[in-house]
Amino acid sequence: MKAFQSRALLPLLTAASLLLPACGAMSPPSSGGAYPQSLSSRMASLSAEGLPTQPQDQAANTEDYSRIYENPFLTTLSHPLSTFSIDVDTAAYSNLRRYLSQGQLPPADAVRIEEMLNYFRYDYAKPSGDKPFAISTELSDCPWAPGHKLLQIGLQGKSIEMSQAPPSNLVFLLDVSGSMRQANKLPLLKQSLRLVVDQLREQDRVSIVVYASATGQVLPPTSGDQKEKILAALDKLEAGGSTAGGAGIQLAYQLARQHFVNGGNNRVILATDGDFNVGASSDGELERLIAAKRQEGTFLTVLGYGMGNYKDNKLELLANKGNGNYAYIDSIAEARKVLVQEAGGTLLTIAKDVKLQLEFNPAKVASYRLIGYENRLLAAEDFANDAKDAGELGAGHTVTALYQIVPADGQTQPQDLNYSETQIKPDALSTTDLLTLKLRYKQPQSDSSELISQPVADAPKPWSEASGNLRFAASVAGFGMLLRNSEHKGSISFDQVLELGRSGLGPDPGGYRGAYLELVQQAMRLKK
Structure with a gap:
């Protein structure tokens, strides 16, 4: 029997379709023409892996x-x-890919740039010693704003062979309501979870809870070596009824708590279209429910499926508030990426409540903008508050953040205020520091955070020397701003996005970056 294990990225067909909800019978999100004839062979081939047509x-x-x-x-x-929580969700990228692949531009609010950035892996420095991750920074010119600088911050999580992972206590929480009947929902969901079952070991346990009009347990905690029994329970599932999601969450966490493995990987895997319509269904009710459950020490993975009635807002909220991560599954190939190739990042937490705080030097930086992470912002005082929830980092995950910086160039002047005083300290004028980067995180089983602090020098590279990491991240951020029609997009164009992406393509294992360039070209056609 195979243990959880890291596997080599599959070829392009497998790699490019991992986080979106679609299957052969899927339809696009709204009215529009058939699958665009102008798509290249690479994008057209994705249809064979389950993209809607x-x-x-x-x-x-x-x-x-x-x-x-x-x-x-x-x-x-x-x-x-500037203080924010990390975000390892990737659902927004695969969701907007679904729209573009079907010949439609995504709604602006479906475009979360941080999730686009974090869909891709970057060649950051690897952690050493007992630290769960390493921090990398790079500063260069901003491609869409002459005179501005672009700062890239990268975290690289420690990779762990899943065969060496602690025992898992997994609860599959599955939506079998009537809204899940479509081929790209429950049928694809069952195919996806078979991939998880294939990797279970004897020391792992899995339970299955389903919810529709009512909630119930269809598989008690079962050893991972009883694969036929687990798969038989999955195969019997059928869709029907309304969606009592809140009751399902309650039962799933109850089971996880009853069979909690001290020092193990305790996780609820919620698979749904998010269309909760019975019981706790408002954002406030769901937030209070899931926030209470995260205190029990159980982590959450949210897998989104389907379209038409898809409730991205609810699923993102659940992942954000429930010590979780969120992916959007559109095909079996996307499921392989999330649940096999990146199983460690999806299913094994190596650091929790990870927060970043940047203190900018006003003598060097006149103003700045964090690109994305709008729903992950924290108050400055939340940084040192260990009771404040933040994002989790999985084994092998990378996290990327970009800041656009307006240099001070010695021109920053204190404001003339009546009741308070702002001034630049002499030390700020003499130092070469652009900023100080601080990071707090907790070990998965700890309630106390650890602090990392390091300066970032005001030493920008010329763009001609910028790394492939920064070039590709700049391309993705620019693409996101164009899709959102951002007021901050500056001079960025689709042609420039393509140029940046190509110059940062690198080795591209799995073909994810190449497939991204095809999406950019599709968006160009739709924008015309």
Whole structure:
């Protein structure tokens, strides 16, 4: 029997379709033409792996996305601290890929740039010693704003062979309501979870809870070596009824708690379209419910499926508030990426409540803007507050953040205020530090955070020397701003996005970056 294990990335067909909900019978998110004839062979080939090819009536589209208010530029003298939680979710990228592959531009609020950035892996420095991750930074020119700088911050999580992972206590929490009947929902869900079952070991345990009009346990905790029994329980599932998601969450966490493995990997895997309509269904109710459950020490993986009635806002909220991560599954190939190739990052937490705080030097930085992470912002005082929840980092995961910086060039002047005083300290003028980067995190079983602090020098590279990491990340951020029609997009164009992406393509194992360039070209055609 195979243990969880890292596997080599599959070829392009497998790699490029991993996080979106689609299957052969899937339809696009709203009205529109058939699958665009102009797609290249690479994008067209994705259809064979399960991307939708037929349009869906726009009247049937009730998808929900939370409003995004883009981060503004902040003046360093009045806002020297920028504090946020990491985010390892990738659902937004695969979801917008679903729209573009079906010949439609995604809604602006479906475009979360941090999730686009974090869909891809970067060649960051590897952690050493007993640290769960390493921190990398790079500073260069901003491609879409002459005179501005672009700062890339990268975290690289320690990789762990899943065969060496601690025992797992997994609870599959599966939506079998009537809204899950479509081929790209429950049938694809069952195919996806078979991939997890294939990797279970004798020391692992899995339970299955289903919810529709009612909630129930269809498989008690079962050893991972009893694969036929687990798969038989999955195969019997059928869709029907309304969606009592809150009751399902309660039962799943109850089971996880009853069979909790001290020092083990305790996790609920929720698979749904997010269309909760019975019991706890409002954002507030779900947030309170899931926030209470995370205190029990059980982590959460959210897998989204389907379209038309897809409730991205609810699934993102559950992952954000429940010590979780969130992926969007559109095909069996995408499921392999999330649940096999990146199983460690998806299913094994190596650091929790990871927060970053940057203190900018006003003598060097006039103003700055964090690109993305709008729903992950924290108050400055939350950084040292260990009771404040933040994001989790999985084994082997990378996390990327970008800041656009307006240099001070010695021109920053204190504000003339009546009741308070702002000034630049003499030390700030003499140091070469651009900023100080601080990071807090907790070990998975700890309630106390550890602090890492390091300066970042004001030593930008010319763009001609920028790494492939920064070039590709700049391309992805620019693409996101174009899709959002951001007021901060500056001079960026689709042609420039393609040029940046190609120059940062690198070895591209699995073909993810190459497939991204095809999406950019598809968006160009749709924008014309």
